[in-house]
Amino acid sequence: MIHPERQHLVRTRELLARDMGMSMGTFRNKKPYTAEGFPAPISSPQSRVLLWDGEQTAAYLADAPVPDLPPAGGDQDLLDRHEAAAEIGVKTRSWDSYKTDPLLAHHMVVVCGIEHWPRGTVQTFQHTRPGKSGATGRPKGKGNAVRRDQLHARVAALLDAEPTITISQVCDALGVAPATAQRALANLRRERIAQVAGQSSLSYAEAAERLGFPPAVRRAALKSLQSVHE
Template identity: 50%
Template sequence: MIRAGRRDKVLTVAGLAKQLGLSEGTVRNTKPYTAAGHPAPISSASAQTLLWDSEQITAYYAGEPVPQLPEEGPQDLLDRHEAAAEAGVAVNTWNGYKRDPAIADHLVVVAGVEHWPREVVRAFQQSRSSARPKPSGGRPRGSGDAVPRTEIASRVADLLTDAPAISAAQVARELGIAYTTALNALATARGQRISDVVREDPGLTPAQAAERLGYPRTGLHRALAAAEGQEQGRGRTDENPPDSTPQKS
């Protein structure tokens, strides 16, 4: 995240290369920023574009003590991964939220990366939570699901963000839905996030991505199968985009 008031101090890989007197390609290949003691990026762990605080970088390469960044605050700028975490939703869910005028009107692009003020994300999520109907205490035998099926995926995604190790039984009780519905929705949500992480970091296996996300091993085969399905679906979409016309052989 970019701490409040430090937008003008954001440094990219290109800026780091210039400071070191090296080419950007050399910096990307040698990765001097992975050395022990080097200031950590201010970009999120899942970000594709690395960003640093220029004051920390300057001090480090001058052999001076690296200054601490200010404490986190409501005016910090969050990238999409951090905004999703702040809102308690999956990144894909956030990608939909960000089109809402309450979010879109506050978009800040820094070094080509989308950011939003933390206070805006919090206000949006609070307004969304207050408008969300509260689930009942349980699901009586023989009754229908307490949550409309069109909302189950997003509600399960929210629960998963708050508690990565949540069980299908807990989801069923929390949302007042059938156990099998909760089981399938939870596997799909976990599979989606595993797929997202693998696409962000291709060096990871799905199982490693699941471990990074904090998912329990119990029942993990369902989530991994769902992740495989997500990747196969994406592969077909990449090969034949919706607006493309298949070539005749």
């Protein structure tokens, strides 16, 4: 849960690595956020993209007392998809089908690539949502929860927040099909590698490493780029 007045303080893994002066590779290996006393994530326990409060992490890194977060429960508290689903007592996959409702879509807030909704909006939707007898998950024949013209930007925001994000994490964050997530991630990684290489003297492989992409996806992206230029 994110306090509405603390959106600007949210830190991702990538931002924490920068705060600590670590490369993403070192950060992934050491996992400093698992150390005793490190502030707990403000993302829900089920979320695969972890988020932290920057005031708390800055205090921890400065060896100062970690401040408490404001109390939760306000109408403007921002809930991720897991928290929103729990708020109205449905499965997360059900929420993925509900979130295209105009009421929810209009009030959605994207923080570091992750969708959130104000608690009050979620509670209002509770009174008008479809009955509990409906099937959960993305109904057969129903399109992805993110519009095609928005997909590139939404996945790009997730990739910026977490260079090692996986297909399943994109599906989890946006409610899209695995094939859709795979295509979007592959295209974006190729674009980013080519862009960084074109703006510097780096090879594609060096650009991919600088971007913090994991070895497996680096190999796939490089193979694709090399085939284009053969």
